[in-house]
Amino acid sequence: MPHPAATEHPDTYEHNGYEIHTVVTPGDCRICHVQEAEQYSRNIMAHAYKNLAENKVYNDLENTILGGLERKNGRIAIQPATPPPGPRPAITAMGLS
Numbered sequence: 531m532p533h534p535a536a537t538e539h540p541d542t543y544e545h546n547g548y549e550i551h552t553v554v555t556p557g558d559c560r561i562c563h564v565q566e567a568e569q570y571s572r573n574i575m576a577h578a579y580k581n582l583a584e585n586k587v588y589n590d591l592e593n594t595i596l597g598g599l600e601r602k603n604g605r606i607a608i609q610p611a612t613p614p615p616g617p618r619p620a621i622t623a624m625g626l627s
């Protein structure tokens with residue numbers, strides 16, 4: 531039976547009969563630490579990824595550094611950063627996928 535948290539990890543792979551999670555999330559800890567995971571989901575730090583991903587100023591900063599700049603009609607337009615290969619993690623209330 532797959533590990534319950536495996537559905538949260540598009541990067542999980544099988545190794546010698548075990549599911550390896552490249553990135554460990556609070557969802558992994560929730561399996562045994564249900565109460566702590568619930569408490570953490572209410573902590574502002576649990577929402578850091580979502581807060582940044584949806585922050586326009588942060589997005590512009592990220593794109594300015596990682597994206598390209600283009601002149602359009604005498605103005606500078608910021609091109610979006612090229613996303614890394616592979617699926618981008620989905621966002622939930624816990625900052626998990």
Ligand code: HEC
Binds near residue numbers: 556561563
């Ligand atoms: C398979 C079950 C299991 C999973 C998954 C698990 N834990 Fe634990 N964890 C335990 C058990 C059992 C203890 C208590 C061990 C003891 O007291 O001897 C513990 C203890 C702890 C403690 C010490 C608590 C204290 O009061 O000293 C911390 C911190 C902790 N876990 C964090 C985590 C984190 C972070 C994760 C996820 C990355 C995680 N655990 C995943 C079972 C698990």
